Structure formats: C-alpha cells, structure tokens
Amino acid sequence: MGDKAKCAACARGEAEEAVQDSSERGLEWLFRPRSIAVVGASSQRDNRNRFFLESLQALGFSGMLFAVNARGEAVGEWPGFRRVSEIPHEVDHVIVAIPAGAILEVLEDCARKGVRSVTVFSSGFGETGESRGRALEQEVRRWLRGRALRLIGPNCMGIYCPESGLGFRPDFPKEPGPIGFVSQSGGMTITGVLMAAARGLRFSKVISYGNEADVNSVELLDYLAQDPKTRLIWAYLEGAPHGRALVRAMEAAARTKPLLVLKGGKTESGGRAAASHTGSMAGAPQIWEGVIRKAGGLSVRTLEQMVDTSLALLWLPPCRGRRAGMVCVSGGLSVNYTDLAVQSGFEVPRLSPRLVARLREVMDLPGTSLNNPLDLAAGYFQYPAYGQLFRTLGESGEMDFIILILALEYFYLPESRYPGISRALVQAFLEAGRDCKLPFCVVMPQVQEDPRQKEFEKKFAAARIPVFPSMERALEALRGWMKWWERRRSGTSSP
Numbered sequence: 001m002g003d004k005a006k007c008a009a010c011a012r013g014e015a016e017e018a019v020q021d022s023s024e025r026g027l028e029w030l031f032r033p034r035s036i037a038v039v040g041a042s043s044q045r046d047n048r049n050r051f052f053l054e055s056l057q058a059l060g061f062s063g064m065l066f067a068v069n070a071r072g073e074a075v076g077e078w079p080g081f082r083r084v085s086e087i088p089h090e091v092d093h094v095i096v097a098i099p100a101g102a103i104l105e106v107l108e109d110c111a112r113k114g115v116r117s118v119t120v121f122s123s124g125f126g127e128t129g130e131s132r133g134r135a136l137e138q139e140v141r142r143w144l145r146g147r148a149l150r151l152i153g154p155n156c157m158g159i160y161c162p163e164s165g166l167g168f169r170p171d172f173p174k175e176p177g178p179i180g181f182v183s184q185s186g187g188m189t190i191t192g193v194l195m196a197a198a199r200g201l202r203f204s205k206v207i208s209y210g211n212e213a214d215v216n217s218v219e220l221l222d223y224l225a226q227d228p229k230t231r232l233i234w235a236y237l238e239g240a241p242h243g244r245a246l247v248r249a250m251e252a253a254a255r256t257k258p259l260l261v262l263k264g265g266k267t268e269s270g271g272r273a274a275a276s277h278t279g280s281m282a283g284a285p286q287i288w289e290g291v292i293r294k295a296g297g298l299s300v301r302t303l304e305q306m307v308d309t310s311l312a313l314l315w316l317p318p319c320r321g322r323r324a325g326m327v328c329v330s331g332g333l334s335v336n337y338t339d340l341a342v343q344s345g346f347e348v349p350r351l352s353p354r355l356v357a358r359l360r361e362v363m364d365l366p367g368t369s370l371n372n373p374l375d376l377a378a379g380y381f382q383y384p385a386y387g388q389l390f391r392t393l394g395e396s397g398e399m400d401f402i403i404l405i406l407a408l409e410y411f412y413l414p415e416s417r418y419p420g421i422s423r424a425l426v427q428a429f430l431e432a433g434r435d436c437k438l439p440f441c442v443v444m445p446q447v448q449e450d451p452r453q454k455e456f457e458k459k460f461a462a463a464r465i466p467v468f469p470s471m472e473r474a475l476e477a478l479r480g481w482m483k484w485w486e487r488r489r490s491g492t493s494s495p
Contacts, residue, residue, distance in 0.1 A: 027215070027223045030117050030150065031161040031205055033092035035064040037084050039106055040097035042069040043076070049097040050075050052121075054170055061165030064089055085113045093117045095158060100124030100136055103154070107143060117150040119158035126211050127155050137213055144214050156210025157186035160193065160203065163229070168208075169193075177202020178314060180230035182220040184209060184238045185264070188303065192234065196307050200461030201314070204229040218242045218249045225253035232313055233257055234306055235297075238264040247295055254296030258313045258484050260306050261297045263288045296487060298480045308477035311466035316401070316439040319478075319485035323347045325399035325438070326373035329380045329407050334373035337405065337443075337471045344475040345482075348372055355396045362388045372399070380410060381421065383428035387435065394436035401439035403474060404429060408456075409447045426456045430463055441466040443474045 036056060041049040053065055053075060066089075067075040072082035081087050084094055084106070094115050096106055100122050110118055125137035137154065144151055152158055160167040163176045172193055179196065181203060183189040189208040196203070204227065207220055217237060224230045233253055240246050253259045292299045300306045324346045328334045338348045351359075351372050359370045363385050369375035374393075379385070393402060406429065411422040433440035442460055444467050446453060460467045468474035 027150075027219060030093075030152075030215075031159060031166065032164050033063060033117070033166070035066070035089060035091050036061070036093045036095065037066040037068050037081075037087060037091050038095045038097065039068040039084065041067040041075050041078075042071065042080075043073055049121075051170075052095050052097065052168060053078055055167050055172075056165065058170035059162065059165045059167040059172060060174055063092075063165075066091070068094075083109050084115065085109050087113070091115050093119070095119045095121060097121040100133070100154070103136070103140060104143060107140070107149070107151075111147065111149055115149060117152070119156065120151060120153035120210075120213075121156065121158065122153075123155040125154045125213075137211060141213050151214035152207065153210040154213060155186075157189055157208035159208075160189075160206040162203065173197050173202055175202050176204055176229065178229070178231035179203045179234060179310060180224035180227060180232070181206040181234040181236075182209065182217055182224065183207070183234070183236040184212070184217070185236055186210070188236045188262075188264075192236070192303050192306065195303055196310065199307055199311060199467075200458075200464075201307065201310055212241070216242060218245045221246075221249040221253050221259075225249070225256060231257060232310055233259045234310075235259065235261045236264060237261065247291055250292070250295035250297050258480075259295070259297040260300050260309055260480070261292045262300050262303065262306055263292070298483060300480070304473065305476055305480075308466075308468055308473050309480035311468075312441065312477040312481035313484060315464040315466050316441065316481060318488075319400065319439065319482045321400035322482065323349050323398070323400040325393055325402045326405065327376065327393075327402065328373050328405040329376050329410050330405075333405060333407070334369075334375050337403075338373060340471050340475060341403075344479055346475070346478070349398060351396075351398060355392070355398055358392050358396075359389065362392060381425065383425045386428045386432035390432040390436035390440075394438040399438065401441070401478070402433070402436060403471075403478075404433060404440070404442045405471070406442050406444045406456075407447070408444065408450050408453060422452060426459060430459055430465065433465055434463055441468065441474060441478070443468050443471050445470055 038049060038052045041047065041053055053067065056065060065078050066087050067078045067080040068084055069080060070082065072080050074080040084091055091113055094110050096103060096118060098106065103120060103122060107118065124133055126134045157168045160172055162174055169190060179201060181189065181192060183192065186208045189206060193203060193206060205224065209215055209217065209220065221235065224233050250259060289299055298309065300309060322345065324341050326334065326337060326348065328337065341348050349372060356370050363379045363382060365378045368377045368379045393399065415422050442465060444453065444457065446469060457467045468477060
C-alpha cells in the first residue's frame with residue numbers, strides 16, 4: 001500500500017471512529033442554548049462579527065447574549081468581556097469568529113468555562129489545502145477527543161433554528177416549518193433558506209457544518225430522521241469522509257422521510273472547487289448517483305430543483321399514478337407541454353367521450369378544445385364555470401393530478417376592458433384547484449414583466465398550491481414527488 005493509500009485509509013478510520021464517538025453524545029440540546037457568546041464581536045466600525053448578535057436578536061433569541069473581544073468592550077446593548085471564562089453567567093454556546101491560529105486558545109477557555117458547544121465560523125483550516133491549515137484542523141480534532149464539548153465547523157455558518165430564535169442572518173424567517181437542512185456550505189445554506197422562504201417554505205432546523213471536525217453529516221442526518229418537527233430533509237454534500245456510515249444514515253432517513261440530496265463536485269472542475277472550499281474529496285459522480293438512489297434519496301441538481309420538489313412533496317397529497325391532466329389556454333403550448341410530460345415519464349391520456357360530454361355541459365365555447373390538455377381558449381375568461389369544470393375533472397377518475405398553465409400574458413387585453421378581471425380569474429382558479437379533489441399545481445411562466453406575478457404566486461402559496469416558473473421545472477418536481485410515493489407504495493428504497 002502506497003503512502004497516499006495509507007493516509008486515505010487512516011483518514012477514513014479516524015472519521016469512522018469520530019462518528020461512533022460523537023453519536024453517543026446527542027444533539028438535541030445544540031438547538032436550545034440559554035446563552036450565547038460571540039468571540040470576535042466588537043464595537044469597532046469595520047467589525048462585521050456583531051452581525052451574529054444582531055441576527056440572534058432579530059430572530060427573537062430570548063437568552064443572554066455576550067460579546068468577547070480583546071478590549072472587553074460592550075457591543076451596543078450587549079456586555080463585553082475579554083474571555084469567555086470571565087463572563088459571570090453560564091454560557092451554553094459560543095460562536096467563534098477570529099483568526100484560525102487563535103482557535104485552540106479559545107477552545108481551552110471555553111472548556112474551563114463549561115461551554116457545551118462551539119460554532120467555528122473562522123476559515124483557514126483543511127479547506128486551504130495547505131499543510132499548516134490541515135495540521136491545525138487535525139490538532140483541533142485531537143483536542144476534541146473524549147471531551148463533552150461539541151464543535152460545529154470550522155469554516156461554517158452554524159445553526160438556524162427559528163423555534164429557538166437561533167440563526168446567522170437577520171432576514172431569515174422567524175416562523176418554523178417542516179424542512180431540516182444539513183449543508184457543508186454556508187453559502188448554499190443561506191441561498192437555500194432564502195430561496196425556499198420566497199416560495200413559502202419554512203425550516204425546522206438548519207445546520208451549516210463546514211469541515212465537520214466534530215459534529216458531522218452522519219449524526220446530523222440521524223438526528224433529523226428522528227426529529228418530530230422535521231418532515232422532509234435536505235442535504236448538500238461535497239465529500240464523504242465517513243463512507244459507509246453516511247450511506248447508512250441516508251438509508252435510515254429515507255425510510256421515513258423524503259431525503260433530497262444535492263451533491264457538489266460531480267465534475268472534475270467541481271471536485272477541485274469542493275476541495276478548495278471545504279477540503280472535501282468529491283468522488284466519482286456515477287458512484288454518488290448510485291449511492292443516493294440505493295439509499296432511497298432523491299438526487300437533485302440545483303437548489304431550485306430542491307425547492308421545487310419540496311413544494312410538491314409537502315403541499316401535494318400522495319401521488320396515485322402517472323396520468324396528468326393539463327389545462328391551458330394555447331393549443332401550441334398544449335402540444336409542447338404534452339411532449340415534455342410524456343418524455344418525463346408521465347401519461348397524458350385522451351379523455352373518454354362520456355367525460356367530454358360532461359365538460360361540454362359546463363363550457364362549450366368556440367375554439368375550446370375539451371380534450372387533454374384542455375385548451376380553454378375564450379373559456380379562459382369564464383371564471384364562474386371553473387369550479388364545476390375542475391370538480392368534473394377531479395371526479396372523473398381519468399387522471400391522477402392536474403397541471404394548470406396560467407399564462408398571464410393573455411390577461412392584458414381583457415384587463416384593459418374589464419379592470420380587476422385578472423385577480424378574479426386567479427382567485428377562481430385558486431378556489432377551483434383547492435376543491436377539485438386531485439393534486440393540483442400551477443405553471444406560471446414569466447413571459448414579460450408583470451407586477452402582479454409575485455402577488456399571484458403568494459396567493460397560491462398561502463393556499464399551499466405549488467407554483468412553478470416553467471413546465472420543465474414543474475415536471476422535474478413532480479417526478480421526485482412521484483418517485484417518493486411509488487417507493488412508499490412498493491415498500492422499497494429503489495426507484
């Protein structure tokens with residue numbers, strides 16, 4: 001065995017040992033600290049680390065907050081101290097935002113104080129690729145062995161738990177939700193939370209864990225799999241130092257909850273970027289795809305797909321089959337979208353003569369095509385008939401879900417003649433879709449700038465009706481939704 005192979009084997013052995021050791025120490029209390037100190041926050045004008053204190057305050061953290069800096073000066077309303085051990089109160093959690101070289105001294109001070117957990121925001125460790133950074137990270141790992149103190153990071157953002165008022169951005173939602181998110185990247189964490197929040201989704205617990213010198217992806221997945229507040233799990237992974245233990249954790253999570261996995265570093269260039277980002281070795285893409293599939297997870301390619309698929313999984317009832325019913329206002333779009341749906345693995349069945357006859361009793365206008373897809377044409381503006389139309393579709397037994405293509409560009413001419421009709425149309429579609437007794441979602445492409453689009457999207461989100469910006473993204477999300485429920489029905493983790 002060559003030197004590189006020996007080093008890799010040693011690293012894997014240390015990682016597996018660390019997983020076994022850390023799993024015995026529990027995680028629940030990490031999300032419920034009663035007091036937090038930020039090391040590196042000061043009142044100096046160019047100091048950005050007070051951002052952590054401001055974020056905790058904005059999110060409603062009700063415990064005590066302290067600043068720790070070289071001068072021992074207060075930061076705004078928060079008292080300041082030179083060391084954590086000088087704080088005359090118990091300190092449960094410490095956020096460290098100082099140069100990497102001073103980390104061990106701070107950790108020693110935290111241990112003397114009896115601190116239970118530390119988030120190390122600081123970078124300059126193994127992710128640098130330099131021997132000095134790697135050696136410092138190994139020294140931190142060795143220092144942690146056998147200690148009760150838990151460390152998140154280094155090179156991470158830490159914990160966001162709205163129920164406890166924990167967080168690292170003041171613009172994160174205060175309301176909790178059902179998504180648990182473990183992410184190796186701080187930036188992906190921030191973007192993912194804000195992107196999801198803009199679409200109406202909320203989170204139970206989010207952990208940006210960085211280089212995982214202590215708290216690691218395996219135990220975080222294990223925790224979220226058992227967390228009653230979490231119904232769906234996101235994972236952004238760049239590397240897998242824990243190998244088989246990570247696969248086992250993904251399998252355990254996917255047995256009870258949808259697990260969406262976004263793997264970073266699938267290409268050679270992406271793998272190189274991952275190594276410089278968190279010091280992780282990315283691994284071959286085909287191996288990762290196979291591992292995720294075998295574990296029962298749903299592999300996604302982007303954060304956008306992660307959000308889209310979550311909307312379908314959380315807001316739609318169980319998928320009963322592949323038969324799509326589509327309602328549109330353009331014959332050309334109907335043809336194109338039918339092709340896309342079939343190519344994505346769905347069926348777009350022809351409606352029976354009996355159902356067509358029933359639909360003609362509801363809406364039979366010139367240009368209307370009462371087949372599947374339904375091309376409403378002028379019927380698009382007959383909104384009093386929507387309720388009966390969608391109830392008839394929902395009760396027919398000829399489709400398993402409905403996609404409405406809501407084309408806002410067709411609103412302009414009628415709106416100029418009939419002010420307020422577009423809002424009446426959207427409200428009628430919303431009520432009809434909610435009452436049609438089938439899973440129902442909306443595709444709302446942005447063809448041109450329309451100040452009403454966000455307003456309409458929010459209306460559907462408030463009613464927990466998924467809205468997608470394109471048919472391609474809708475179909476990707478619905479494929480994930482369909483896969484999850486097909487696996488649940490079959491009782492297997494394979495697609």
